[in-house]
Amino acid sequence: MIRLIPRVENSTAMILLSPLLALTLTAISAYLIFVSILVDIEVSSVFYTLFVEPLTDSYYLSELLVKAAPLMIIALGLSIGFRAGVWNIGAEGQYVIGGIAGSAVGLYFYDVEGFWIIPLMALAGILGGMFYAGIAAFLKTRYQVNEILVTLMLTYVAVLFLSAMLQGPLRNPSGFNFPESRLFHDSALLPIIWEGTRLHIGLVVAIILSLIAWFGIKKHIFGMQIKISGSAPRAAKFAGFNDNKTVWYSLLISGGLAGLAGLFEAAGPAGQLTPGLPQFYGFTAIIVAFLARLHPIGVLFSSLLIALSYVGGENVQIDYDLPKSITQIFQGMLLFYFLACDILIKYKVVLFKTI
């Protein structure tokens, strides 16, 4: 028999070991799945393509970082809100609105040169995302409306709004009626930090933001406020924290960051506003945030891991004709094992003989 006994103190060893254990279990399960479905293909070579190849080639590596950047930025915001027990599920929607708002500013100043255009677009992106998440915060604090439903449903509205914008005011006037914006001019494009690739400044911003978030959570009373509000609301009141403020902060931060990521995606790899802007980053970032245990520095690593599964997944699609769902299965298993293994941090496993 196996029994779980609560630990008196969270185990530091397990905090580090449990991700490795989860990775091993994911790899074993993935192996078993491949063995059972693959015919005439060497499982080890699929594994190689999936997990190793993206790291060996500079193009793949840069694409991995390009995908990791928006995941990092969104997941950072989400991890703060989730700590507070504020469940912003609609980062995808805030990402889209941020992308639209920022792009609109870029297009408004079309052909105007200036170093200030990108920061202004970024600001518009952040404000757009904040505004969109703010709707949920207002409804929750004023009318106790569940933020999960509001944010999730507003995501669909955002995607439709994007398509309305692209068929209306933001459509490229000389674009043969395709629902796409103009290509941004140079001043409205993010600086590239790795020559010859699509890797843009967004990655640097993401790393700086994660350091700021780490400081806020570890060293500032604000981190305590969101943590306590999430785990013990009455204790938060006892400490004098205002729970409405916590909801506002959580949604504004996560919405603003998602909006920033949306703008970065439009002004970075895409270079224009297209209907292809929403790429599920907002939803995948939820997995990223939980894989990181809602830790800002952990987000750096977990976003790389998930980005790896994206790039590797695309590669096996091309090389072996495997379905796209491989990526999702992999991400799903990873999250499942991570959450399962984390129980070892709070509990120890004791084996004992039954009588």
Added chain:
Amino acid sequence: MNYQLQINNITKSYGDLKANDDVSLNIKPSSIHALLGENGAGKSTLVKVIYGSLLPDRGEMKWLGKSYSPKNPFDAREQGIAMVFQHFSLFESLTVEENIVLGLDGVRLDENFTEKIIKYSKQYGLDINPHQVVGDLSVGARQRVEIIRCLMQNPKLLIMDEPTSVLTPQEVSDLFITLRKLADDGCSILYISHKLEEVRQICSEATILRGGKLVENCIPQEHTQQELAEMMIGKKLIQLARSNINSGEDIFSINNLSRKSDDMFGVDLKSISLSVMKGSIVGIAGVAGNGQDELMELLIGEITSPPGTLSFKGNDIGNLNSHQRRELSMFFIPEERLGHGAVPDMGLNENMLLSRPQKSEMTSYGVIDWQNVETLTQKVISDFDVQTFSTKMLAKSLSGGNLQKFMVGRELIQNPELLIVAQPTWGVDAGSANNIHQALIALADQGSAILIISQDLDEILSLCEQIHVLSEGSLSTAVDMTNKGLEKISQLMVGSED
């Protein structure tokens, strides 16, 4: 001698912990037998063994001369052993008779049954109306329902777990009359308690447990309360005394504070007024559920109060949150430890930050100085003898008594000018309770004011110079203790005024 119940050398372990270690006791027919011990002494384990909800590892029992080993509580009831639990198991929306019939097997609710309830209630002085809905009853009345339900099974042994912890003094003495009658009629009673004065009043034998072991079987009247307490906790108690009552001007006052409860089962507070002087300890007595929680929320500042209703050091504080009130040197210890006064899943060091005032050495501009937090946590742990492995130990892993000591220490280390504390020793063992009381007295001796809200009347009586009673949301004026004070308190607690 013929014993009703003989318990010989019962041992029961949970892992390494011996909850009962070779415990023996004998209950005579028609006796009221006390089972005394602190929390964790092994009382509940022993009772569960008797009541059939736990199987002992070793040892045997004899019931009415025959070998007895109940497999489950049903078995025990079948053989004539009944139990009244500390936490009642009644459906609030049903009537008294419906509740009683639900707890019995093979009976129908008809006129005969109702008459039988009335018969028992008259015979044993258990005043109850069978048609009343339980939700409307006081705690004491609910306990009477539970007792009648047990009596309907014609028990030969009635186990009562901490029966007086929630009763008013008047209800306690009514209960004792009932218990004596029951014993005279041949039903022996196993009376579990840690209230020593009561045990000396009503019990003819006492068995004292400590750390799972039997300390002594004795006759309680042959020992003083102090001796019994020391046997129970295994060390000397320190006598409580104020060394320096030097009360000055009013520091805190509540003026006509009312509040409509937002909870369906909450209590409305009706124009409460009270003032506390520097250096004095003021107590609010009363049975739980009479508005204590609602009042505490207002005092802490979790809910704001109208202007002019709360004043501290001349400031109108009704609109301030707890954080801002602490800044004025007003500190609080709520009743609920886990989830209110402390966050269960956070370490003690993190919990330290909960009650920091705005200007504190623990933070500057919101940035936490973990070094200072660590030092302060260490100081609380050592000054208040909190048993813990480290400052990072999770609050929920501490025993109730230890966590309470931590919480008291956390506030006292801030040197509050006013401390408001609810149920300071609720669920705390006698040794720790003694330490906490001492610390409160020392604080008042220094010139600070203390307001205690407690349903433990003994605690209020031994600590407070000024006593008010909270009943159904109304607060009495200070009770004049020089003339039949206890009687007045008792009347106020049940809500009858003269």
